[in-house]
Amino acid sequence: MSIINQTLRALDARQPDPASPPVSLRPVAIAKRRRTGLWGVAAVLSLAGAGIWLVSRPAERLPQPRAEVTQHAVMPQAATPAPTSVRPPPMHASAKVQVAPVVAERRPGSADLHAEKLLPAPASPVKPSAVPTATNVSISPEKSPVIRKEANPPTAGEAAEERYRKALTLIRKDRENQARPLLEEAIELSPGHVAARETLAALLSDAGQNQEAEAVLRAGRALNPDHAWFALSLARLQAARGDTEGAAATLQSGMGARGVNAEYHATLAALLVRLKQYPDAARQYEQALGLQPVQGTWWMGLGLAMEGQGKSDEARSAYRRALTAGNLPDKLAEFVRAKLVD
Numbered sequence: 001m002s003i004i005n006q007t008l009r010a011l012d013a014r015q016p017d018p019a020s021p022p023v024s025l026r027p028v029a030i031a032k033r034r035r036t037g038l039w040g041v042a043a044v045l046s047l048a049g050a051g052i053w054l055v056s057r058p059a060e061r062l063p064q065p066r067a068e069v070t071q072h073a074v075m076p077q078a079a080t081p082a083p084t085s086v087r088p089p090p091m092h093a094s095a096k097v098q099v100a101p102v103v104a105e106r107r108p109g110s111a112d113l114h115a116e117k118l119l120p121a122p123a124s125p126v127k128p129s130a131v132p133t134a135t136n137v138s139i140s141p142e143k144s145p146v147i148r149k150e151a152n153p154p155t156a157g158e159a160a161e162e163r164y165r166k167a168l169t170l171i172r173k174d175r176e177n178q179a180r181p182l183l184e185e186a187i188e189l190s191p192g193h194v195a196a197r198e199t200l201a202a203l204l205s206d207a208g209q210n211q212e213a214e215a216v217l218r219a220g221r222a223l224n225p226d227h228a229w230f231a232l233s234l235a236r237l238q239a240a241r242g243d244t245e246g247a248a249a250t251l252q253s254g255m256g257a258r259g260v261n262a263e264y265h266a267t268l269a270a271l272l273v274r275l276k277q278y279p280d281a282a283r284q285y286e287q288a289l290g291l292q293p294v295q296g297t298w299w300m301g302l303g304l305a306m307e308g309q310g311k312s313d314e315a316r317s318a319y320r321r322a323l324t325a326g327n328l329p330d331k332l333a334e335f336v337r338a339k340l341v342d
Helices: 002-014 030-046 048-056 110-118 156-172 176-189 194-206 210-223 228-240 244-253 262-274 278-291 296-308 312-325 330-341
Strands: none
Touching: 156 176, 156 194, 176 194, 194 210, 194 228, 210 228, 228 244, 228 262, 244 262, 262 278, 262 296, 278 296, 296 312, 296 330, 312 330
């Protein structure tokens, strides 16, 4: 604000004084008229014979500037030279006329009008233009731009993700029946939503609706053939309804998919043992145990695969490792001990 106040004060200092007219309106011919008056008086005294003519004709003196323009400036009158220096020619006594400054009654004539035209018009007081001062300057604060956020409608993927997360919340609260419609909406909005499809298949399987679960998984495999979980879950459902060959074929076709883990190899190995494909089963167990060597059940399965090939020593070694793992269920542990006794 200090800079603004300084600027306003500088503007006020530059304003003309309202009590005096502008310089351009001041009379500039006062001195000239003063000298003209002196010479005029001398001429009147020397030319007394022309007095009658001067009296009969209106004087052509310029009017004095008006009081508004001259600001009532009192000009000293010039001293009149002694009349003795200039004597009029002798005249008859009866015809003597005392020449004195006679001011005849002036009538407005063309000379006056012409003189008035030559003079500048009376200057009206110049009013200073209104200059804003610091007291009447109102500086309104700049308004910050209004930012309007327009909510864009969510994409199909965002809407599917939202429903999936709501479904998970309901599942944690044991409200699976309410979660299932949300999962169905999620995969309808985004068929490639893997997590929503896996969760829906698991809910359907737990509810005993294996046929519906298989349909969900088959659709998932068609959309994501590189996702191993779909093949593994579908193979288990196929095996549960007795389609062992179909289940093994499903897993074998998905061996190159992402996510093939130890469990995937062990499940395929168990199916191959049922199908009495022992060499292939032994290789799958070995791959599974290479990833997780502490699984007693898989060691037992490897023993069966070796025994099926007539490799008794390798089979007994696998049975011992199964018992050593210590995580066999009781019935399977009794079965393994019986194999070692034989």
